[in-house]
Structure formats: structure tokens, C-alpha cells
Amino acid sequence: MPTTATPDREALGELPNPMGLLGVEFIEYSTARPQTLGHSLERLGFRPVARHRSREVLLYRQGDMNIVVNAHRPPEAPPLPDRARIAAVALRVRDAASAYRRALERGAWAVPTQVEVMELNIPAIHGVGDSRLYFVDRVGEFSIYDVDFVPIPGVDPRPPALGDMKLFGVVQYIGFERLADWSAFYAELLGFAELPPEAHFGVLTQGRILASPCGTLHWQLIEPAIDAVDVDTEEMLERIAFATPDVLATVAALKARGVEFVESSGGVRTDRAGAVTRPSDTGPSFEFVRDPR
Template sequence: MRTSIATVSLSGSLTEKLTAAARAGFDGVEIFENDLLASPLTPEEVRARCADLGLTIDLYQPMRDIEAVPADEFARNVRRARHKFELMRRLGADTVLVCSSVSPLAVDDDALAAEQLSRLADLAQESGIRIAYEALAWGRHVSTYDHAWHIVETAGHPALGTCLDSFHILSRGSDPKGVEDIPGEKIFFLQLADAPLLAMDVLQWSRHYRCFPGQGGFDVAGLVRHVLRTGYDGPLSLEVFNDVFRQSEAGPTAVDAQRSLRVLQETVGVTTPPAPVVPTGVAFAELVTPDAAPVAALLGALGFVRTARHRSKPVDLWQQGEARVLVNTGPAVRRDGTQLAAIGLESPDPAGAARRAEALLAPVLPRRRAPEDAPLDAVAAPDGTELFFCATDRPGLPDWRADFTDVAHHATPGGIRRIDHLGLTQPWHHFDEAALFHRSVLGLHAQESVDLADPYGLLRSRAVTNPDGSVRIALSVGAAPTDDTVQAQHIALATDVVAAARRFRAAGGRLLPIPANYYDDLAARHEFADGELETYRELGILHDRDAHGEFRHCYTLTLGRVFLELVQRDGGYRGYGAQNAPVRLAAQHTVKGVTGG
């Protein structure tokens, strides 16, 4: 199906919005009136610009407070409409959105509303224009899609149809199945938006918190299925009012928007892109650093051994058990010191995973490699992290470790078994995009978002995981995006946490100190075996429980933008110690700047 996006969904000037929409692969746009009014371009120039970009102008919007008003007010509305229809002729748009009235002058009279909309449609038809009547969820007298359709059906005018908007329908809890009673040819337009499930005034909810399909809590796909059963063949168009999107760069936002529609079309069976290839494990985590010595000291204290070096690049492989960390000291400038720059994901079909990523607009990264290097495909996540699709000991597929030359025998003195999970801090304007990206491109399951109190604001976190938990990525965004501690990334290592913490300290490593008040509270909430709580207090180990089991974890000090976490899951624990995050964050703020990197 054709895809479209309202210019109000993007930031910048009208020209910038049109360019971003075209580059992201949209077929058309809805021109929001305020964007046109603020543009120095004439309607003819906007029309020509859209044509040059390969965009159609699918809708001009909105016309407000038109129907069910006194005769003198309606006369003024007709005068206004004549001007707008002439403007649309110059613009090359043939459909206009008319929102249900919120005017205090409007009366509760469906017959009058139908009669006045029919007269407006007469005028529109003379100009070759169609009117799409939409029920605003906060409309004064018309606030549901079935009520709006009743008025359109009563008017019975060929130039008058309805516009369905997923937000207005789903935010009110209306049953979308009734959409199937509307003839497809009378649905003149379909606007789509998702939203988080919030208990708040619907107008404020709509104006500030809409998001792209798949990023909120609405069943947008279910609504679209009902619409498609009517025979509707118009575009799928996004109309998203969102404060974050309006402050973000238009280009990446438009790509995120287009990706959401591609996933939606796949979900409802309109398209069949390459199927997701769900990763089966973490092959490696790659740290980039201007100084390998502190990283080597940290890994060595944890029991990692430098086992191999890349044949042609300044990259060392450190390993313990199945946990592998690459340390890259290449020439790229790293203003923030050590960073978690890349993740190797075990894949049963690396080429298929790359095809899926490319079909969903994940940027495929160029890779400098020697002819003998393993052919690894990599894409960029929204936060810039490189994701490599890898095979390790998988028959018939190139093993990425073939690029490395052994320098030492592998040993496991620290008892670390594997990478348990990875923590990636997102730019504040990419959080929702990141969740959709990891779910749609990688086929991971996105858990519910968690909001946590940070000493300097609010931390929002959402985990994505594969079915057996062998891939876990915790995505988070902090309230203070310029703060190095809040923005720290981390690698969590599965181990026997008490033994590993003791060995780490004995080797000269420093663990994050946790305030005594935390352990006083822990003693009040849970019972522990003799000496258990004292051990946790001594080593800075935190504790959590859920319905499935227990979780023990502790942290190294932050190095650059990275810290390591030692974790132990018992009895099927599924979380990440979220309730301990405020304590960890406060402790990291306290010791911030102690280490370099």
C-alpha cells in the first residue's frame, strides 16, 4: 500500500520535512496548514517541490469548527472554505480534512450537521475536492467514528466521506469492528498513530504523547485489519503529535516512521519482507578505547585472558568461559573514553538477518576488511551501536574468530560463564525508536517500560530479549543526557557473584560501594541466612527477588562510559534488578570521576 506522513509529525521547515519524508521512502504527505503558512514557498512552489521529490499531496488539513453552527457562522465558514479550496487547487491537493466541531457555537443536531456538510461538499466538488470528515475524540457533540459516519451517511454526498484516525478511535476505547460497516469507498482517508496507555485528558494525550505504530499500547494493527476488510485502498498515513519528534532531526524520525509502517504492513499481511532471524546468543561485546591498559587491568582482575589478536586490526579478544570482549584501540576519536561500540549477535542465518535489517531500513554499515577476513554483516542501531550478525562454531558458516590469531591458552579462573545482558543508554529522542528497532529488525520481545527515580530526575528502561533469555539488552534513557554517569553503558557477566566479587577484589579490582542504608532496608524486607547480608554489605552486592527466583549483582567502577556488572540468577529470575537501579545510580554519582578511561 502507499504510505504517507503528516508534516506535523516531523521537525523543521516544510522543505526539510518534505525532503526527509521522500528520502525515507514515503509516497505522499499530508500538508498541515501551519507548516504551509510558515513557509516562504508559494503553494505552486510547494507543489513543484513535492513533484520533484516524488511525493503526492494526499491531504490538506485541517478545517475546523465547520458544521452544526448558526446560519451566520456557517456563512463565514463557507467564505473561509472558498479561500481554502482555491489554495488547495494551487497546491494540487484534492482531499481536505474537516474535524468535528469543538466550537461553543455548535449545537447537538445531526441533521443540521449533515445538511451543512453537504452544502460544503457541493462547494468542494465544484473545485474537484473531497471532504474527509473526522470525529475528534474531544469533539463537542461528535466524538466517535460511528457518529461521524452516521452524519456522512445521512448527508449522502459523493464528495463527502469519513476520515478514520486510530488515536481518536482507540483512545476512547471504541470497538473498531464497526468500521467494517462503512463502505471502503466512503473512507476517504486513514490516519494512524499509536500511544502509550495513559490516564489523562485525551486532548493533552493526543497533542503530546502520540507515537508511531508499534511504539505504544494501542492495537493499531487490529484496527487496520478492520479497515482493509472494507475495501479501503487509500494510503496508510501517519499523523503523530509528539514533543520529542518535534525536537528531533527530521531525517531519522522519518526513517523510524517508515519502518513502523513497514512492520505494520507485515503484521496485517499486506507485505512479506524477509522473516526475522532471532539471534541465539551474544558472540562478543566490543569496547573501543584510546588506552587499552585500564581496560586490560579491569578484564584481567575479573579473570579474563587475552586469547587472540585480529590479523589486520588493533583489536584483542579477551575471553572467559563463553564471555568474549573485544578491545579495539583503533584511530577513531573517542571524546568520552572507553565505550561499548559493538555487539556480536549469534545468528543461525547471518545473511538472512542482514536482509531483514536492510528491508526495515536499518543502515547497513560499510566494513573495512582484508580479502581473507570473515564476511560479517553489520547494521547500526538507533544509538549508533554496531550490531554484527555472527556465527561461532556453526557448521557451514564462516566463524568470525577465524580473523584472529591465538596468543594464549584460554582459562577461566574467575568463574564467569557468559554475557548475561548488555545495557545500552539511548539518546533521549531515540528511546521508542530503539524498542521498535530491536523488536522488528532483530525479532526480540520488548518487555514493558519501567520508570525509575534517579537522583537527578527519572530513568526510563525497557528490556528486549529472545525467547530463552540468551540475548538480553536493557535499553534506557536518563533525565540528564549530558551526565556521563547516567549515560554509562554496561556489560553484565553471569557468574557466582560472591566468589567472583572476592576474586576481583583480591586481584586489585574496585567494586562500587553501596550505602549502608540500603542494607538496613534489605534486612527489613527479607530474611537471610546467617552472615549472608553481612557478605553483601562487605562486597557491595545488591539483591532482588521476583515470583521466579532471586538476583544478586554488583558493579565495577565506571571506566570512561562503561562499567561491568557481575550477576547471579537463581530459580528462573527474569528481571534486571530494576528496584536497585536508583541506589546504583546514586552510588555512581557519588564516585563519578574517580576513574578515567
């Protein structure tokens, strides 16, 4: 996510929170190579803590962050991608049914759900590309994982976060001249507010950042470069960003675990403000920013 000055979160004032957003419950990746992605996540400090009861799905966790690795493919569905892609973001809300109805009333497209016996029906709307936005209100003492997942024996269900890492935000690639459209989408449906253009985090300066009304999530929209040649204009959720109080210390700890970082590419290099991991066949890239909170 972008760089320079840290914006004063209070400068936005008390944002209205019509959906009752409380943060992110989980990020879901879809992949035909779940072990490969799992290896990447474990090097970042995540641990597999539970398996889905009826599907090829694993839950990884560290601290308050949950990542779902989904390798389940229904018979009629197209092949899963080899390279992991963000398939969904599950948003914590005060009332999932109310949030879902409100989103539909404002023009969101519903995602038909197909659940097995004894599985939860989690409401969802269409996001960018083929991604989904879920609404979850079962958190804390009794969560969605208590219904749909079985704990892995002998595993700590709450592994601590490496370097006090927290989920910071999501990076979304958008098409040419689509900034206004997507800004309006997140503002109208979820109550996100656009930060000033000069407000940036991390080491990547392009794009516009939206802040959630609950103050826990940032959504970065990045358009293709105007002068780019043969640019891929596919719209998608590209990567997730983690916040840490000390980027260099976290990077050092992750390098010791085998994680590689981009050191010189398009002006991107690791520094105190942020870092980006090098994408490879072992998994997608991830971003780290100095926690402004």
C-alpha cells in the same frame, strides 16, 4: 540491571525468532588505551587469547564470552576515545546473510565494510549512537577468529569463566521519551520482547528490559531522570552485565583481584541480587546480577 522479582521466562511464551538469534558472539570496545582496558578485563578473569592479523585488535575470552578490544584507527577516522566505549555487539545467528537482508528490509541502515585481503566480511547495521550490530554465523569448530586472528602462543584458548560467569545483557542509555522508539527498533529488527515493568534484575531499578527470543540476552533501556539537572542525553551502549549464580562469592573473588565496587551511590550497593563495579581511568563499569536462569 534492575532489581526485585525474577520474571518467569516462560511467561513470555515461545517468542518468534525471525532472525535466528542464538546469543552474542562478541562485544567490541573501542579505545585509544587498549592496555588500560585490557588490565581491567584481566582483573575480571578475561585473558588475551589472539591478535588480529592486520589491525591493532586483541581478543579477550573467558568461558563462552568474547570481548574484542579495538585500538585500530584508519588514517581518515576521528581520534579514538581514551575511555573505552562499547563500539559493537556481534549477534550469533543461524544465517548471517539472511539476517542481514531481513534487517535491511525492515529499515535498518547498513554499515559499509572495509576489509583487507583474506579478512572476513562480517555484515553489520547501525545501532545506537555510532555503534554497530554484527551478524555472525561462523561459530563452534570453525569461527571468525580462525580467519582474522592469530592465537597468542602458550595461552589457553578457552580459559574457564570465573565464578561460572556468563554474559547476561547490555545497558543502553537513551534520550528523553525514546523508550517506545528503541523498544520498537529491537522488537521489529531482532524479535526482542519487552518484559513487564515490574520485572527487574540486579540492583538498579530504573529502565525497561527487553528479552531476546533465544532467551540468552537482555537489553536494558534507561532514560534520563526527568528531574535531572544538566543531564547528559547522549544515546549509547553504556555497559555490559554478567550473570553469576552467587553474586557475593563472585564479588569477593573479584575484590581479591583488585576490582572495586560501588557500595553507596544513588541507592546502589552490593548485595545478593547484584553489584556494579566502580568506573575509573582503568576502565568502564561492569554489572553483575544473580543468574535467574
